Amino acid sequence: MKKLDITTMPDYRKVEAVVQLLVNGTLTSYRIATDANISKMSILTLTKGTSKIKNITYQTALALIQWYEDNHEKYALTIQE
Structure with missing residues (x-):
């Protein structure tokens, strides 16, 4: 079975873009x-690098993805392909 690499998924990159802000x-x-x-605190640990995006809760990930969807145009966020 092929291992799933979440870091290449578009939603992962949305969270990554928010953290980069x-x-x-x-x-x-x-x-x-x-x-x-x-x-x-969830956000601070991501910002400081004490927590990795792949280790956040599903609920936090969904909230950050939704934040990206609602605000990406306002902050000119784009996802690198």
Whole structure:
């Protein structure tokens, strides 16, 4: 059976794009946590690199994907193919 590589999936890249906004300082963890209705601590661990995207909860991933969908045009986010 072939192993699944989640890092190549479009939704993974959406989460990655949101995290990159935080790392770059474009947005605060408070803003995304509030908008996405997830814990600020979940966002902070991703931003600081103490947690990896592939290890976040399904609920957090869905919230960040939805945040991306709602805001990608506003922040000119694109996913690299």
